[in-house]
Amino acid sequence: MKKILSLLVFAIAVSSYAQQVRHIETINESWHFHKGVLDKPFTNDAGTVWEKVTIPHSWNTEDILDDKAGYYRGEGWYKKTMEIPQVYENQQVFLLFEAANQVTSLFVNGKEVGEDHIGGYTTFALDITSALKAGKNEIAVKVENAHNDEIVPQSADFSFYGGIYRDIQLIITKPVHFEVANLGANAIFIRTPEVSETSASISVQSKIVRPKKGTFYVRQSLFDAKHTLVKTVKSKSSFGKDVFGEFSIANPNLWSPETPYLYKLVSEIVDKKGNVYDRVENPVGFRWFNFDPKKGFSINGKPTKLIGTCRHQDFLGKANAVSDEIHRNDMKLLKDMGSNFLRIAHYPQDPAILEMCNKLGFVATLEIPFVDKAAANEAGKQNSIKMLKEAIRFNYNNPSIVAWNLGNETTMKAPDKLGEAYTKHFVSTHEALAKTIKEEDQTRYSYSVFFREPAYQDRLGIRFTELVGYNKYYGWYVQELEDIDKNLRSLVARSLELDPDKPFILSEYGGGADPRLRSYNPTRFDFSVDYQFLLHKYYMKTILDMPEISGANVWNYADFQVEHRKDAVPHINNKGLVSATRKKKDVYYWYQALLKKTPFLAIASKSWNKRSGIADAKNGTYATQPLTIVGNGNDVELFLNGTSLGKKVFEFSTTTFEVPFVDGQNLIEVISEKDGKRLKDVAFIDFNLIPKYLKSNTNPFEEIAINVGSYCYFIESDNMDYLWMPDKAYEKGGFGYVGGEFLKHPSKRRNAIGTDVSVKGTENDPIYQTQRIGIEAYKFDVPNGTYELSLLLAELKTKDQNVMDILVNDKAIWTNLNLKKEYGNDRGVAKRFLITVENDKGITVNFKAKEGQTRLSGIKLRRVN
Numbered sequence: 001m002k003k004i005l006s007l008l009v010f011a012i013a014v015s016s017y018a019q020q021v022r023h024i025e026t027i028n029e030s031w032h033f034h035k036g037v038l039d040k041p042f043t044n045d046a047g048t049v050w051e052k053v054t055i056p057h058s059w060n061t062e063d064i065l066d067d068k069a070g071y072y073r074g075e076g077w078y079k080k081t082m083e084i085p086q087v088y089e090n091q092q093v094f095l096l097f098e099a100a101n102q103v104t105s106l107f108v109n110g111k112e113v114g115e116d117h118i119g120g121y122t123t124f125a126l127d128i129t130s131a132l133k134a135g136k137n138e139i140a141v142k143v144e145n146a147h148n149d150e151i152v153p154q155s156a157d158f159s160f161y162g163g164i165y166r167d168i169q170l171i172i173t174k175p176v177h178f179e180v181a182n183l184g185a186n187a188i189f190i191r192t193p194e195v196s197e198t199s200a201s202i203s204v205q206s207k208i209v210r211p212k213k214g215t216f217y218v219r220q221s222l223f224d225a226k227h228t229l230v231k232t233v234k235s236k237s238s239f240g241k242d243v244f245g246e247f248s249i250a251n252p253n254l255w256s257p258e259t260p261y262l263y264k265l266v267s268e269i270v271d272k273k274g275n276v277y278d279r280v281e282n283p284v285g286f287r288w289f290n291f292d293p294k295k296g297f298s299i300n301g302k303p304t305k306l307i308g309t310c311r312h313q314d315f316l317g318k319a320n321a322v323s324d325e326i327h328r329n330d331m332k333l334l335k336d337m338g339s340n341f342l343r344i345a346h347y348p349q350d351p352a353i354l355e356m357c358n359k360l361g362f363v364a365t366l367e368i369p370f371v372d373k374a375a376a377n378e379a380g381k382q383n384s385i386k387m388l389k390e391a392i393r394f395n396y397n398n399p400s401i402v403a404w405n406l407g408n409e410t411t412m413k414a415p416d417k418l419g420e421a422y423t424k425h426f427v428s429t430h431e432a433l434a435k436t437i438k439e440e441d442q443t444r445y446s447y448s449v450f451f452r453e454p455a456y457q458d459r460l461g462i463r464f465t466e467l468v469g470y471n472k473y474y475g476w477y478v479q480e481l482e483d484i485d486k487n488l489r490s491l492v493a494r495s496l497e498l499d500p501d502k503p504f505i506l507s508e509y510g511g512g513a514d515p516r517l518r519s520y521n522p523t524r525f526d527f528s529v530d531y532q533f534l535l536h537k538y539y540m541k542t543i544l545d546m547p548e549i550s551g552a553n554v555w556n557y558a559d560f561q562v563e564h565r566k567d568a569v570p571h572i573n574n575k576g577l578v579s580a581t582r583k584k585k586d587v588y589y590w591y592q593a594l595l596k597k598t599p600f601l602a603i604a605s606k607s608w609n610k611r612s613g614i615a616d617a618k619n620g621t622y623a624t625q626p627l628t629i630v631g632n633g634n635d636v637e638l639f640l641n642g643t644s645l646g647k648k649v650f651e652f653s654t655t656t657f658e659v660p661f662v663d664g665q666n667l668i669e670v671i672s673e674k675d676g677k678r679l680k681d682v683a684f685i686d687f688n689l690i691p692k693y694l695k696s697n698t699n700p701f702e703e704i705a706i707n708v709g710s711y712c713y714f715i716e717s718d719n720m721d722y723l724w725m726p727d728k729a730y731e732k733g734g735f736g737y738v739g740g741e742f743l744k745h746p747s748k749r750r751n752a753i754g755t756d757v758s759v760k761g762t763e764n765d766p767i768y769q770t771q772r773i774g775i776e777a778y779k780f781d782v783p784n785g786t787y788e789l790s791l792l793l794a795e796l797k798t799k800d801q802n803v804m805d806i807l808v809n810d811k812a813i814w815t816n817l818n819l820k821k822e823y824g825n826d827r828g829v830a831k832r833f834l835i836t837v838e839n840d841k842g843i844t845v846n847f848k849a850k851e852g853q854t855r856l857s858g859i860k861l862r863r864v865n
């Protein structure tokens with residue numbers, strides 16, 4: 001007790017000194033959590049299991065990654081007993097939830113405070129003063145993430161994790177204060193109606209809570225980045241009315257992505273004597289901007305191409321319960337990539353994100369989670385409008401924001417297939433949201449994002465916003481790499497034909513990459529890091545060349561968890577430039593080379609440090625493989641184990657060397673120069689040289705693993721960096737398949753191989769997802785000896801009966817094998833056989849169909865003796 005008291009005295013002393021007239025602290029610690037339905041918290045909960053948790057918290061961290069379909073979508077309870085610090089006389093006490101997904105009810109001492117908060121991504125605050133008592137108070141929060149017909153998102157390609165996943169703040173003010181518990185929990189609205197290089201005007205609207213009697217003023221003080229007071233004005237408040245403060249400054253420092261200069265506006269409520277009652281700070285950035293349908297975006301009169309990414313609040317194993325440190329680190333990585341644009345997708349995010357956008361210099365768009373389809377009822381519409389208002393009001397003072405987006409791919413569930421009533425509701429929701437944006441904020445653009453044909457949206461009559469974004473996956477879900485340029489140009493033309501005045505943003509583009517998959521022969525939908533690299537190069541060529549594309553957002557900054565996804569890694573959408581734990585993929589380095597203004601050089605694939613290859617020649621001592629270097633200098637010199645391989649000129653920030661890798665360690669050094677600065681990057685690559693002829697004496701055969709049915713290397717990294725080689729046709733003296741064909745992807749993806757089945761019993765899905773169907777044999781021309789042969793097999797979603805015999809050198813090793821019957825569909829099966837090779841026969845594994853077709857997913861051969 002003594003300790004608490006003395007702390008209190010200290011706090012008051014400090015606060016009067018610094019005029020800290022608003023007390024803010026997080027109350028994230030020591031909550032008790034119960035997953036499930038409860039009648040009432042505290043009372044009646046004998047026998048209820050409570051787990052101690054810290055906020056940010058989500059109850060879905062594990063079940064989105066497990067093998068069972070679905071994840072817990074229901075009720076969860078949090079409770080905590082706490083004393084409210086006494087900071088002011090007659091103090092007002094609020095709880096501010098940065099967000100909780102998705103319906104939240106707050107109980108203080110057993111009584112519900114305010115109304116349930118609807119929507120999982122917007123900030124809200126509740127005044128708990130009247131429910132408090134002296135001493136200990138019982139706080140309980142019910143959160144529910146069950147599907148609800150009245151709340152968006154109704155459907156989306158991300159998981160709707162439940163919980164209090166962002167900070168909770170305890171805010172204590174005096175009875176006279178800037179409003180806290182209002183829609184959006186922000187009471188100061190800063191506008192900069194006129195900005196030029198020589199002057200800037202500023203207008204501040206403040207909402208205050210005060211008694212009818214008494215004279216109060218709102219004082220607005222602008223400080224520059226060095227904390228020097230630039231200007232201060234005082235406006236008298238009239239009871240029941242907002243207070244406006246207006247003033248101008250000369251020669252403002254302008255805010256832009258290149259020079260994100262921030263002023264600070266301090267808003268205070270004062271009385272005649274100068275006593276301060278409340279104090280709030282906000283950033284101010286002076287800038288003017290414009291989107292032009294033909295010329296693109298400009299800020300402060302300077303044409304600026306907007307290049308960046310979209311981002312989800314998600315981190316592997318944490319669901320959406322992501323700390324401020326991770327949020328801020330993400331923004332630093334994005335800045336270091338050279339990007340100047342962020343699409344905060346698909347919902348408002350943590351305040352830490354916009355704080356960093358303002359500070360680091362990002363142009364941002366922000367949206368509400370109206371994704372795929374509408375919540376098709378009146379309540380759904382009203383909830384969406386309210387969500388949008390909360391989002392705009394809370395985030396209003398971030399100079400980085402240039403547009404409010406009302407939704408993403410809202411026509412995903414095609415309205416014309418959902419009936420007339422739905423369509424009517426859907427259209428009127430769009431109209432109401434677009435109107436709300438302009439009512440709430442005339443200083444920014446209204447924006448909406450689609451993926452269907454412009455004409456489709458036109459037919460529905462939902463082209464209500466000033467900006468339009470398109471999400472396009474040419475070269476991934478549809479069409480080929482070579483057609484990206486043609487497709488983008490014609491899309492932009494079609495959009496501008498319908499809407500000549502509507503600026504165009506490429507709001508999403510991208511492709512998946514599993515860091516374990518690598519290819520020198522990248523093909524669409526193979527999930528290799530290398531295909532992703534190519535894809536982004538194709539897009540950027542066109543994006544940079546077309547002024548009509550005002551901005552572009554890569555989908556996505558980082559890989560993220562989606563419960564129902566079945567790509568190379570189950571539950572992961574891996575279109576990220578970095579992984580779900582923020583490991584950089586090759587293409588991230590390329591964007592750095594392309595976009596960064598400061599000198600940059602990198603070996604793009606340096607993270608692939610365990611490689612393998614077949615020697616160029618019989619008894620050869622090296623295998624030549626391409627190695628891509630990215631940089632923004634003119635050229636680059638490469639050294640392999642100290643010997644120069646010459647210089648190469650960068651083209652579009654990339655160049656490729658043919659490197660003769662030797663068995664064992666390969667030290668790669670690259671040296672370049674930019675703006676007088678010497679640049680260097682290094683990689684150590686451990687190379688496993690496979691003899692061209694397996695009977696080689698100089699490099700005796702030891703082991704090989706082949707990702708059958710694929711052009712990709714696969715690096716099994718979890719346990720021990722085991723490397724699988726791409727498949728190839730048999731050549732005499734070596735190894736390879738005989739007969740059969742690559743398993744074709746079941747979707748419309750022409751040329752694509754593999755499948756999207758999530759494979760049971762393994763983490764190495766890509767090995768099993770790619771197969772050779774109808775294969776006749778696999779041959780290895782190895783010398784005499786004893787070998788361990790591993791066969792990896794799976795029957796994926798097949799309808800037919802498939803039965804095969806497998807023979808080695810004409811001897812049956814596995815007969816009447818019916819994978820589906822014996823192991824079930826979609827299960828990976830691996831079996832090892834001990835084989836003795838005599839009489840120089842080598843190894844021929846034969847696959848003989850008895851019914852249906854033969855198949856093989858992977859094969860591994862290891863010399864034992």
Ligand code: GCB
Pocket residue numbers: 156157158408409451471508555573575
């Ligand atoms: C989209 C969606 C996004 C998905 C993405 C994908 O168009 O807007 O939410 O995650 O495609 O990866 O398919």
Ligand code: CA
Pocket residue numbers: 707708709710766767768769770771856857858
């Ligand atoms: Ca395979």
